[in-house]
Amino acid sequence: MGLGARAIRWIPTDAEQRMDVAALRRRLREDREAGRTPFMAIGTAGTVSTGAIDPLREIAAVCREHALWFHVDGAYGAPAAALPEADADLRALAEADSVAFDPHKWLYAPLEAGCVLVRDAEALHDTFHHRPPYYHFGGEPDDMPTNLYEWGPQNSRGFRALKVWLVLQQVGRAGYVGMIRDDIALARAMFDHARTFPELETATCRLSIATFRYIPADLRPRVRPADAGRPVEPNDDEAYVDRLNTELLTAMQDEGEAYLSNAVIGGRFHLRACIVNFRTTLDDVRMVPELAVRMGRAVDARLREKR
């Protein structure tokens, strides 16, 4: 927006990493009282780390009351709104003025295909339309060409839309609903399987993202469960468990059997699995907690030797 990062108000989240709408309302009031003009609120439909979905219905209501533009970052999670069983907050994407989403994530398009949907297309034209004298794209008045540079920041560009359109032609809406539903079920299966290992502490399971961490059996009683709502300073054992999981993640990535990434929840380092591949199977996801325990033990032994 060109306003600088200081113009952004970060709104706190609750224990489930969802925006605290009361805090949003307070912040709006304070800014108004200070003579500032808030004009947009941004919610997230599927956060990067845990797949949390903000209370989008309530945020939409706040936006209506305060005449704010309602943008939703659905880069990862937006396509899941197509599922009939999607929760009401996810479906409240329908109330957004604009939604960003990445077909290269949950529409399985090859990298890269970023996308923004804007309810009122004229808003794009009003923003970007510009006819410099060195561009003359003719056409009949009743059959004018669509010049994409008049609808967005980019002029010359590749035909990214083709790969998105082709898959839609091939699998259609029903195909996507089936594949996305499978991914969500696979993440749940991994989470449930992780729960059965005493050395794994499961944290979150939202959309197709499951998070957990490895805690050596003897340290378990000395490590507090991560509380996303109230991050606390780690004691020595908790700091060690953070380090252990950091090294475990690197070891798993190097080893190459499964690719996990990380999520920091309540200040603590967790392993994060995000399933966005229609080739992933139940066997694949059941293997991951087993691998995490096996490698967790090895990394723990190595670190203790050095301790």
Ligand SMILES: *Cc1c(COP(=O)(O)O)cnc(C)c1O
């Ligand atoms: C991936 C992601 C982004 C960044 O998207 P890029 O395509 O890498 O620019 C932003 N927000 C969320 C929620 C994401 O999952």
